[in-house]
Amino acid sequence: MLGRVNHIAIAVPDLGIATTMYRDTLGARVSQAQALPEHGVTVVFVELPNTKVELLEPLGPESPIAAFLEKNPSGGMHHICYEVDDIVAARDTLKAAGARVLGDGNPKTGAHGKPVLFLHPKDFNGTLIELEQV
Numbered sequence: 001m002l003g004r005v006n007h008i009a010i011a012v013p014d015l016g017i018a019t020t021m022y023r024d025t026l027g028a029r030v031s032q033a034q035a036l037p038e039h040g041v042t043v044v045f046v047e048l049p050n051t052k053v054e055l056l057e058p059l060g061p062e063s064p065i066a067a068f069l070e071k072n073p074s075g076g077m078h079h080i081c082y083e084v085d086d087i088v089a090a091r092d093t094l095k096a097a098g099a100r101v102l103g104d105g106n107p108k109t110g111a112h113g114k115p116v117l118f119l120h121p122k123d124f125n126g127t128l129i130e131l132e133q134v
């Protein structure tokens with residue numbers, strides 16, 4: 001079911017500071033900031049030779065990242081995104097195995113314009129997992 005790691009996401013308290021760190025200090029290529037109101041986040045992608053790092057900043061009062069940053073004020077690793085060929089087939093297999101899909105269970109459009117789903121961290125060793133159909 002799983003393909004490549006598409007990205008690793010880090011929640012950050014200040015996207016401007018984090019962008020400067022990755023671009024100027026770490027010397028990585030960093031995308032423009034992109035607001036994703038449907039997901040309650042603003043994102044920046046750090047482009048690495050073998051994968052991407054997604055920096056997430058809360059957007060709006062209902063942001064799912066806000067509570068995470070309250071517990072982790074300096075930021076922290078938030079989720080890992082794996083690629084799948086067929087997100088609906090993956091979801092159905094996982095649900096049949098007892099895994100919980102977050103939200104209403106239907107894929108949403110992610111930062112790359114492709115369908116994504118999130119899986120409950122308690123079912124995956126404490127790690128929030130995003131699946132992206134590529």
Ligand code: CO
Pocket residue numbers: 007009054079081130
């Ligand atoms: Co992500």
